[in-house]
Amino acid sequence: MTPSSPFDYAPAPESRAVVDIKATYGLFVGGEFVDGHGTPFKTVDPATEEVLAEVAEASDADVDAAVKAARKAHERVWGRMPGRERAKYLYRIARIIQERSRELAVLETIDNGKPIKESRDVDVPTVAAHFFYYAGWADKLEHAGYGTTPLGVAGQVIPWNFPLLMLAWKVAPALACGNTVVLKPAETTPLTALLFAEICQQADLPAGVVNIVTGAGATGQALVAHPGVDKVAFTGSTAVGKAIARTVAGTSKKVTLELGGKAANIVFDDAPVDQAVEGIVTGIFFNQGHVCCAGSRLLVQESIAEEVLDRLRERMSTLRLGDPLDKNTDIGAINSAAQLARIRELADIGEQEVSGERWSPACELPERGFWFPPTVFTGVTQAHRIAREEIFGPVLSVLTFRTPSEAVEKANNTPFGLSAGIWSEKGSRILEIASRLRAGVVWANTFNKFDPTSPFGGYQESGYGREGGRHGLAAYLEGGQR
Amino acid sequence: MPITASSAATAPTGGSGLADVTSSDAALRRFLHGLPGVDQVGAEARAASLATRSIKTTAKEQALDLAIRMVDLTTLEGSDTHGKVRALAAKAVRPDPADPACPSAAAVCVYPDMVATAKETLGDSGVHVAAVATAFPSGRAALDIKLADTRDAVEAGADEIDMVIDRGAFLSGRYLQVFEEIVAVREACARADGEDAHLKVIFETGELQTYDNVRRVSWLAMLAGAHFIKTSTGKVQPAATLPVTLVMLEAVRDFRRQTGQMVGVKPAGGIRTSKDAIKYLVMVNEVAGADWLDPDWFRFGASTLLNDLLMQRTKLRTGRYSGPDYFTLD
Numbered sequence: 001m002t003p004s005s006p007f008d009y010a011p012a013p014e015s016r017a018v019v020d021i022k023a024t025y026g027l028f029v030g031g032e033f034v035d036g037h038g039t040p041f042k043t044v045d046p047a048t049e050e051v052l053a054e055v056a057e058a059s060d061a062d063v064d065a066a067v068k069a070a071r072k073a074h075e076r077v078w079g080r081m082p083g084r085e086r087a088k089y090l091y092r093i094a095r096i097i098q099e100r101s102r103e104l105a106v107l108e109t110i111d112n113g114k115p116i117k118e119s120r121d122v123d124v125p126t127v128a129a130h131f132f133y134y135a136g137w138a139d140k141l142e143h144a145g146y147g148t149t150p151l152g153v154a155g156q157v158i159p160w161n162f163p164l165l166m167l168a169w170k171v172a173p174a175l176a177c178g179n180t181v182v183l184k185p186a187e188t189t190p191l192t193a194l195l196f197a198e199i200c201q202q203a204d205l206p207a208g209v210v211n212i213v214t215g216a217g218a219t220g221q222a223l224v225a226h227p228g229v230d231k232v233a234f235t236g237s238t239a240v241g242k243a244i245a246r247t248v249a250g251t252s253k254k255v256t257l258e259l260g261g262k263a264a265n266i267v268f269d270d271a272p273v274d275q276a277v278e279g280i281v282t283g284i285f286f287n288q289g290h291v292c293c294a295g296s297r298l299l300v301q302e303s304i305a306e307e308v309l310d311r312l313r314e315r316m317s318t319l320r321l322g323d324p325l326d327k328n329t330d331i332g333a334i335n336s337a338a339q340l341a342r343i344r345e346l347a348d349i350g351e352q353e354v355s356g357e358r359w360s361p362a363c364e365l366p367e368r369g370f371w372f373p374p375t376v377f378t379g380v381t382q383a384h385r386i387a388r389e390e391i392f393g394p395v396l397s398v399l400t401f402r403t404p405s406e407a408v409e410k411a412n413n414t415p416f417g418l419s420a421g422i423w424s425e426k427g428s429r430i431l432e433i434a435s436r437l438r439a440g441v442v443w444a445n446t447f448n449k450f451d452p453t454s455p456f457g458g459y460q461e462s463g464y465g466r467e468g469g470r471h472g473l474a475a476y477l478e479g480g481q482r
Numbered sequence: 483m484p485i486t487a488s489s490a491a492t493a494p495t496g497g498s499g500l501a502d503v504t505s506s507d508a509a510l511r512r513f514l515h516g517l518p519g520v521d522q523v524g525a526e527a528r529a530a531s532l533a534t535r536s537i538k539t540t541a542k543e544q545a546l547d548l549a550i551r552m553v554d555l556t557t558l559e560g561s562d563t564h565g566k567v568r569a570l571a572a573k574a575v576r577p578d579p580a581d582p583a584c585p586s587a588a589a590v591c592v593y594p595d596m597v598a599t600a601k602e603t604l605g606d607s608g609v610h611v612a613a614v615a616t617a618f619p620s621g622r623a624a625l626d627i628k629l630a631d632t633r634d635a636v637e638a639g640a641d642e643i644d645m646v647i648d649r650g651a652f653l654s655g656r657y658l659q660v661f662e663e664i665v666a667v668r669e670a671c672a673r674a675d676g677e678d679a680h681l682k683v684i685f686e687t688g689e690l691q692t693y694d695n696v697r698r699v700s701w702l703a704m705l706a707g708a709h710f711i712k713t714s715t716g717k718v719q720p721a722a723t724l725p726v727t728l729v730m731l732e733a734v735r736d737f738r739r740q741t742g743q744m745v746g747v748k749p750a751g752g753i754r755t756s757k758d759a760i761k762y763l764v765m766v767n768e769v770a771g772a773d774w775l776d777p778d779w780f781r782f783g784a785s786t787l788l789n790d791l792l793m794q795r796t797k798l799r800t801g802r803y804s805g806p807d808y809f810t811l812d
Contacts, residue, residue: 007544007767007775012536117534274732275524318768327536425519445521 009320012327014116019107021191024054027062027214028197030069031207036062038215043190046113047324047333047369055190058213060222063182066211067228070153070180073208079150079178083139090135090175092203097128100199104192108164109324111191113333113370114287116325123165126450130168130468133452134176137473141177144470147479150178151254152230154476155223157244158193159236160186160335161290161392165450167193169467170233171210172452177476179231180209184223186236187216188336221247229253233475235292238390238416238461256465256475258292258457260390261418263439264411265295265447268404269304271423275445277311280396283421283447285319285374288334289394292462293419295447297380297387299407302400309378309398316374317361331394334370343372343393350377350386350395382413390416404429408436417459421447440466498741504705507658514657514701520693520729529724535764542760546795547585549759549787550577552777554612554748556591556785558619558716567596569812571603578792579810581799587788588777589642593618594635601639612642612682616667619686619715621646625663632670635679642680643671644783646715647699649689657702664706682710682748687726688718696726700733710746716783721751724761731770744773750783756794759787 024040026033036056043052058066078086097104104127105119114123141148154174158166163185174181185193193212200210213219217240224232224244234244235258248255265283267276283295300308324332334340351358356379365371372393380387380397387397401407411420420439422430434442440458443449450456455471457463465475474480503513537545555574557566571590578584589610590600600611613635617623623631632643645667651659664683671679683703687696703711711730714721727749734745747770753759759782766774774780789809797803 007548007763007772008541009535009537010539010541012538121534271518272521272524273518275521275528278524278528327534425521445524446527 009328011323013323014106014109014120014325014327016106016110016325018103019110021052021107021110024056025190025194025214026056027058027066028194028200028210028212029062029066030211031201031205033197036214038062038219041187041216043111043188045110045369046188046335047366049368049370052111053191055214057215058184058219058222063213063219063222063226064228066182066213067153067155067223067226069208070182070211071228073206074150074152074180077206078175078180078209079152081178083141083148083178086176086178087135087138089203089205090131090138090172093199093205094128094131094135096199096202097124097131101125101128104164104195106325107195108192109332111189112160112163113324113335115329115332116327117329118287123162126452127164127168130165130172130452134172137173137470138176141473141477144473144477145479146474146477148178149478151476151478152179153228154179154181154231154233155226155229156181156183156233157220157223157236158183158185160189161287161292163189164192164196166235167196169235173467173472174233174476175209177473179476180211182211182213182223182229184213184215184220187214190214224248231255231476234258241463254475256457256467257463258465258467259418259461259463260392260416261292261294261458261462262297262388262390262414262416263293263295263419263421264297264299264437265421266407266411266423266433267298267300267304267308268407268422268424268426268429269301270425270429271304272425272445273304273308273311276423277308277315279421279423279445279447280312281315281319284396285331285394286448288332288372290335290339290392291448293441293448294392295419295421296391296395296397298396298398299401299410300398301407302402305398305400309376312376313359313361316376319361319363319374321363321371321373322366331374334372334393337370339392340370340372343391343395346386346389346391346393347375347395350380350384350397353384354386355379356398382410388414404433408433412438415461418457418462419443500705500741504658504661507656510657510661510702511655514698517697517701520697522693525693525728526725529728529765532765532768533724533761535761537760537764542794543798545760545763546756546791546798548775549756549763549782550791550795551585551588552781553587553788553791554589554591554750554781554783555587555788556716556750556783558591558593558614562593562596564596564599566812567592567599568603571600571609573788573810573812574609575604575607577788578795580808581796584792584795588781591644591783594631594638594640597635597638597640610641611639612644613638613640614644614646614715616645618644618646619717621648622650625666628663629666629670632667636671636673640679642682643667644682644684644712646684646686647703649686652690652695652699660699661702661706664703664708668707680709681707682712682746683708684712684715684750686715686718687713688720693725693729696729697733700730701737704733704737704745708745710748710781712748712750712783714749714751714783716751722749722753722783724765727762728765728769731766731774734774735770744779746779746781747774748781748783753782753784754786754790756790759791
């Protein structure tokens with residue numbers, strides 16, 4: 001009964017040769033790359049801490065120039081262009097994204113730290129799908145129910161966890177509806193947005209329709225506060241979301257906010273157990289847990305808790321952590337030193353508070369770069385901070401429940417309400433529980449599935465407004481709510 | 483052979499809590515239907531995600547040699563002749579005549595009347611003879627005929643018996659009948675020297691259709707004492723698929739967890755390329771575990787697969803592809 005020699009996967013790195021990272025990057029304003037007037041900042045590869053490039057910081061004046069360029073483009077070209085003509089540009093962008101998908105995926109992985117298999121198989125294909133989908137709406141707005149009048153200039157601020165995908169969620173519907181945009185990518189992940197700017201040039205998109213201003217919080221603040229912006233769209237933390245809501249209060253700006261979450265992933269005793277374990281893993285370890293809708297609270301029925309946790313630990317032991325560019329890597333790098341510090345802090349608090357166990361599979365962390373092992377806390381209760389606060393990292397809190405009502409009560413007992421998961425083989429139970437959960441997205445027997453046709457958004461502190469689907473048009477048309 | 487006749491002669495009992503589940507049709511039904519369900523979308527997504535693993539250089543070398551050692555080189559045609567079987571057996575022993583370092587296949591798989599011929603050619607090479615018995619491939623015959631078919635093959639020297647289950651009985655819910663048939667065939671695998679021919683139980687998953695059925699029939703066969711569970715005869719489409727094999731690998735993993743006993747898995751039919759074979763090995767490694775990465779615990783039922791494995795092996799060693807003319811056709 002001797003086990004054979006283990007089958008060691010040799011390194012299978014995706015080639016970096018496909019990307020051309022410049023030493024310095026400017027802003028993209030009025031269809032051209034221009035210098036910024038703030039203090040340039042560096043973006044690093046979180047897997048190695050190597051500096052990738054120096055990126056311009058947009059000053060208040062740069063933001064003003066970008067908003068003016070967007071205004072001009074909106075008034076002179078884009079806002080009056082027939083929908084079917086706008087659609088052609090969006091289709092063209094979508095096709096170029098597909099053609100350059102490998103380049104985009106590799107660059108995203110280098111700048112963000114996420115595994116290449118995710119940027120290649122999830123992020124970039126979904127980005128292209130989003131542009132294709134909204135290209136289809138551009139000439140059919142009259143059938144969507146929100147009128148056909150665009151808002152004007154959209155100021156959009158996006159996070160670092162899905163840099164290109166969040167760009168697509170913001171830019172595609174805005175452009176389809178006839179708005180022009182000024183977009184600020186996150187300061188730790190600006191590179192794919194700047195490559196997207198090149199794609200806009202390649203697609204001959206009229207100057208000023210898409211403007212990209214790089215920088216940190218101050219640049220974002222200048223953008224959302226700019227009086228020339230008609231619409232603010234933000235994805236990011238709840239704290240910043242609240243600050244934005246205060247900034248725009250009392251103005252005529254329309255706002256959509258997609259903020260944090262602390263999703264419950266509920267596993268009933270009649271669940272398809274093997275797939276539920278996969279769903280738990282996908283729910284919290286996909287993209288190192290840097291997912292606003294991550295299933296960070298596992299609610300498992302007491303009668304099967306032990307079995308599920310045994311299987312979960314066994315499954316986690318097969319996760320491969322390491323070089324994000326290796327095609328066999330499942331868990332990549334934490335995006336920044338600051339985020340790593342935040343995850344460590346909350347995990348340490350969890351260790352002090354929780355009477356249960358903190359567990360991670362045996363896995364070697366690379367010496368350089370920002371890394372955190374997949375971690376599970378058992379014996380967590382609703383009173384613990386790790387069950388209440390968004391960690392935004394690969395840390396799962398396990399709670400148990402006895403009855404369906406208790407599961408719903410615990411799932412809803414959070415100021416957030418972005419997403420939830422239900423695992424059960426019983427269809428009637430799924431429908432009943434889903435209707436009682438206060439969450440913008442409820443997945444049944446799956447988790448973290450994204451599709452451009454499906455609206456996405458939250459309740460309470462998870463924000464307001466919907467992105468994706470027909471509902472996503474409402475945020476960019478005069479006839480939409482808010 | 484890893485499982486001796488004494489260690490697995492009977493269905494698992496005792497501490498595993500499975501002693502009573504085969505006591506009646508109702509008990510067996512309750513048990514099989516009490517197994518966790520399989521979500522089709524999730525199982526297929528997991529299989530597809532494992533198939534994206536990238537196996538290169540040294541890992542590929544390891545995998546190709548392992549896959550060659552796991553091949554049950556198969557000919558199951560009405561047109562089979564002694565000459566054809568001899569040629570196939572010779573190929574199983576030395577798949578690549580140009581390279582003596584190339585490992586042998588695990589077994590040749592033939593109809594019972596060809597067992598003696600295969601045995602004669604294989605001699606003491608270590609390559610086994612597997613025989614399909616029990617009215618293969620449909621299994622539509624009376625039990626005594628199936629048992630006689632099995633005994634014939636065993637007497638002729640078969641090391642392994644690949645039986646088919648009665649899919650009609652399974653689909654109409656007569657689980658105990660299927661169970662008892664497997665037990666009876668297992669008994670018919672006994673040899674005069676006290677050893678057992680190893681029993682592989684073929685489900686014909688293409689006819690059972692649902693993953694829930696695959697999980698149930700896997701447990702049923704393991705409870706009845708199967709040494710191996712096997713997807714298909716190769717005569718029905720679809721034959722082996724990655725998700726079906728995934729569900730079977732989960733079953734053998736769970737069975738070991740509960741009883742301590744290992745059962746082998748054999749996907750058969752439709753696996754033609756090295757790339758496919760490597761996907762299966764990745765799945766074995768990550769779902770059942772590295773303990774199953776051995777010809778004693780995992781096999782490929784295939785014929786054309788072997789030549790593709792040989793071509794890829796040669797390519798890795800020489801850096802060049804050679805044409806099919808450089809490999810034997812049997």
